[in-house]
Amino acid sequence: MASVSGVGLSWSLKVSRMPSSVSSQSRTSSRRVVKMAVSVENKPKSFTLQKSEEAFSAAKELMPGGVNSPVRAFKSVGGQPVVMDSVKGAYMWDIDGNKYIDYVGSWGPAIIGHADEEVLAALAETMKKGTSFGAPCLLENVLAEMVISAVPSVEMVRFVNSGTEACMGAIRLARAFTRRPKIIKFEGCYHGHADPFLVKAGSGVATLGLPDSPGVPRGSTIDTLTSPYNDISTVQRLFEQHQGEIAAVILEPVVGNSGFIAPKPDFHNALCQITKENGALFIFDEVMTGFRLAYGGAQEYFGITPDLTTLGKIIGGGLPVGAYGGRRGIMEMVAPAGPMYQAGTLSGNPLAMTAGIKTLERLKQPGTYEYLNKITGDLIQGILDAGKKAGHELCGGYISGMFGFFFTEGPVYNFEDAKKSDTAKFARFYRGMLEQGVYFAPSQFEAGFTSLAHTPEDIQQTIAAAEKVFQRI
Template sequence: MAATSGVGLSWRSSVSDRPASKSARRVSGHSSSLVKMAISVEKKPFTLEKSEETFNAAKNLMPGGVNSPVRAFKSVGGQPIVFDSVKGSKMWDIDGNEYIDYVGSWGPAIIGHADDKVNAALVEALKKGTSFGAPCVLENELAATVIDAVPSIEMVRFVNSGTEACMGVIRLARAFTGRSKILKFEGCYHGHADSFLVKAGSGVATLGLPDSPGVPSAAASLTLTAPYNDSAAVAALLELNRGEVAAIILEPVVGNAGFIPPAPGFLAELRRLTSEHGVLLIFDEVMTGFRLAYGGAQERFGVTPDLTTLGKVIGGGLPVGAYGGRRDIMEMVAPAGPVYQAGTLSGNPLAMTAGIETLRRLREPGSYEQLDRVTGELVKGLVEGGKAAGHEVCGGHVGGMFGFFFAEGPVANFEDAKKSDTAKFGRFHRGMLEEGVYLAPSQFEAGFTSLAHTAQDLEKTLEAAARVFHRI
């Protein structure tokens, strides 16, 4: 068996004499009665020989063999997958293995991979050029769409990544308030800028790295941290640093410490505290924007921040980011104001085209109801399946974003998340790969569904999970 690295078991080791798991349920459009776990599965042996060969070569060319740390599978063990193509809810690696995908390029593929309408629009845009380095009418169209959708945004600036958006918004917040400190939450990830690599989640948590090697202590000292869902800690920090904090930035639903939703009233209390202290409230909706609702988490939870960062979905799978908010704040951005920020590829016509087409699809009636229904059925089946097999499992979802932990739960913050059984998650992850299901390769990352996921996809996923839960 190639490249299992001792983590998980081959599909051939699935036990045919075990009883059917109660977690395998039929989903939307099907009976809600339990389905029997497959007794035997006929499929080709799972091999990653070409992926292994390619990845070994990559390690001599790129640090760790990857261009983003979590792709290296360090926290789940085994062999990273090298992919060849994607379509709809599926991915195919260079060894010819097919997977049902619950990563979705880390969120952008909300209508499914390689959507025909998006691709057709991109082909037409490509004929006009890949980058102008100058204004184009598509920027106006996507900007107007974003402003119309997101409650907090009256003006928007497009950039090329979520990290870039968060860097720009913090500089803007400091300039607007005349203050230097920011407050973030433990386990929340806002990109790899110096200010944010203090008690960060995502790949930093995944790899178990120190808080922020290479970040000057002077920069780190301007970042305050509090436990997520702990408004009392926030209140104490604001009082202790009265008049010094420019902004609070947070993921309104955490996705980079694993999936952690806000406790009832938490976001509203942050809004009250920031208003009381003259602090700007920033929602990092790079992950949640246009995913939890058309207007993002701020629409879903009814709390409007001062500034918002976006990415992922608004680029339809192409590199993109954005920050926006109140007009009086945004008019400080150059060239309207003195806060400098620029980008050669910002607002490029391909990303704008893909974003426009993706958001057009999301405006169709029933899109978010479908995402919520599919994701809820998936998480319910995973949690019930894990418990039926004797594991401690907890999980949840909001819209098309979900997560689960091998822990008794509930998980309310990063400290709770770190108590989960990450070794068991690694075995589960490898087992699901061998069953043809691709999950985020870290316990500390959220998962995503899309409008392309079918009832059959979910049924196969839950049946696969039932087998893996029993094997591990």
């Protein structure tokens, strides 16, 4: 029995779990039985979020906004946030017993499916040896070798605990290596919540309508220059205006934090050339795209080799992880090999390394990315066709296991284009799909993700649900 006491209220929750002997296949098709202190039938006759509402009401007295990451609060789509109980494969179950086809995938890491049996078994064996050493472990070597062999730009890698940490480390390293202070980022691109990045940052900042963030001092952002995504002329002008001062250009090679936005042809090539001509470093933030667009990430997919790369999500197999890496001559600036300091107590912990290793082993199998590309293409085309048939302005796209769509005629090349979307209509669509058992990211400004666990039947069920909802909204 789990119990939580808030200010002036308390609630308790009991979950009746299926025995471990039940096969993984039957788990994916069975509802969880959820019992609570209130009188509610075990199997709802219709869609309800009564227990989620009770849990979220308690959470708001315990955590700011009732959540530990802002987008989860459903502020941009309205209605009751969903409190989840369990995940398996391509599905999630909430504490009311509702089952969803999941296209969030823990915001990207669940590319082989949630709670994969091979990953869980490996984690169980690793846990017998301990959860954190605070000292080197052999598993770090194994995952490092896998990352270096897969990602074209990475000759050495440093593991950290989150994408935010990875991007902080990469920027500090770029400044140390070039001995320059300024960076260029793109409007709507999100590189974590560190102070220098919270300038036109997309993601949760865009979802909540915040231009920046209180608490970020001017001194932390004065050296952050911004350009619209897909706009080479602005980048060129910034280099002309700040000659000899720009350490690096950092970008999401495919934007996922303003919704899904693909680069124009030659955009990456032009950035690569501009940075090289001006003695700056080119940084791919592949926290989202790494091992998702291709085994070697977006840089393999587009044929670009940046100077530095940040990674996260998939390389931890669902556990907290991040990494940054690049050319040996740059990475040897990092302590203790060099003078640029960065450290982390849980960095390279055996659990995250184990989950990452097993996940990458699965992704390396033949046909992985062909399958992701096929089901994702079918999904996005089906949604776009259904929306346009119902008379809605809609555009979207996909690459491999990453996709997105906007409620605007488009095309969408940058964050300003994305903001033309009808967010009120997206909110109605979102809530309608939730009632149909489909879980998308609760924001117009977030990409979606498929996994190897999604079946063609899941895709067709999602399209059929979209057809119903488009007719209603």
